[in-house]
Amino acid sequence: TQLLEQSPQFLSIQEGENLTVYCNSSSVFSSLQWYRQEPGEGPVLLVTVVTGGEVKKLKRLTFQFGDARKDSSLHITAAQPGDTGLYLCAGHMDSNYQLIWGAGTKLIIKP
Amino acid sequence: NAGVMQNPRHLVRRRGQEARLRCSPMKGHSHVYWYRQLPEEGLKFMVYLQKENIIDESGMPKERFSAEFPKEGPSILRIQQVVRGDSAAYFCASSPPSGEWGEQYFGPGTRLTVT
Numbered sequence: 246t247q248l249l250e251q252s253p254q255f256l257s258i259q260e261g262e263n264l265t266v267y268c269n270s271s272s273v274f275s276s277l278q279w280y281r282q283e284p285g286e287g288p289v290l291l292v293t294v295v296t297g298g299e300v301k302k303l304k305r306l307t308f309q310f311g312d313a314r315k316d317s318s319l320h321i322t323a324a325q326p327g328d329t330g331l332y333l334c335a336g337h338m339d340s341n342y343q344l345i346w347g348a349g350t351k352l353i354i355k356p
Numbered sequence: 357n358a359g360v361m362q363n364p365r366h367l368v369r370r371r372g373q374e375a376r377l378r379c380s381p382m383k384g385h386s387h388v389y390w391y392r393q394l395p396e397e398g399l400k401f402m403v404y405l406q407k408e409n410i411i412d413e414s415g416m417p418k419e420r421f422s423a424e425f426p427k428e429g430p431s432i433l434r435i436q437q438v439v440r441g442d443s444a445a446y447f448c449a450s451s452p453p454s455g456e457w458g459e460q461y462f463g464p465g466t467r468l469t470v471t
Contacts, residue, residue, distance in 0.1 A: 285464075287465050290460070
């Protein structure tokens with residue numbers, strides 16, 4: 246059982262559509278990070294959220310941390326082919342240096 | 357400021373040979389993490405090291421795998437007597453000594469193929 250569950254596992258949509266992917270847990274995290282990984286490359290850090298209810302925007306990407314700090318979402322507006330990749334969430338629990346990883350959402354944006 | 361460097365990017369080994377994977381962290385980073393990733397899967401933690409110390413190796417197989425991060429030089433992940441099941445992408449990440457919220461910065465990975 247994964248401590249961080251990501252959904253959906255796979256998503257394929259047309260360019261221009263909006264989408265949301267989720268990262269859920271029954272445990273509380275002190276911080277949560279989102280990474281994007283392209284084929285053949287390492288994950289690249291997109292954002293870190295630390296405060297319950299926090300919302301961060303990165304161009305067309307909006308990240309939200311749940312009020313209880315147990316879940317997070319990533320919303321992409323007007324998706325573009327360049328958004329294609331594996332989106333991974335990872336979190337820190339209090340007093341633990343280790344990052345807990347979700348299994349990822351594989352996103353394909355078709356032109 | 358160069359990012360995390362890993363080499364080689366691709367490594368082919370026959371069963372029974374040794375594989376050595378190298379990782380140079382970002383400048384100023386003294387914490388190194390090694391992860392393994394199978395195709396279409398997420399990252400699996402292997403080991404966390406600081407200079408000259410193994411902090412947590414709970415994700416490392418008990419046999420054939422070892423890791424080090426010497427005072428000078430890169431961190432090395434060593435796999436002895438490789439088997440086909442060791443074929444995977446191995447990623448190294450680094451973080452600074454007082455990394456805010458534990459953010460990790462990844463290298464491009466080494467893709468190990470065991471034939």
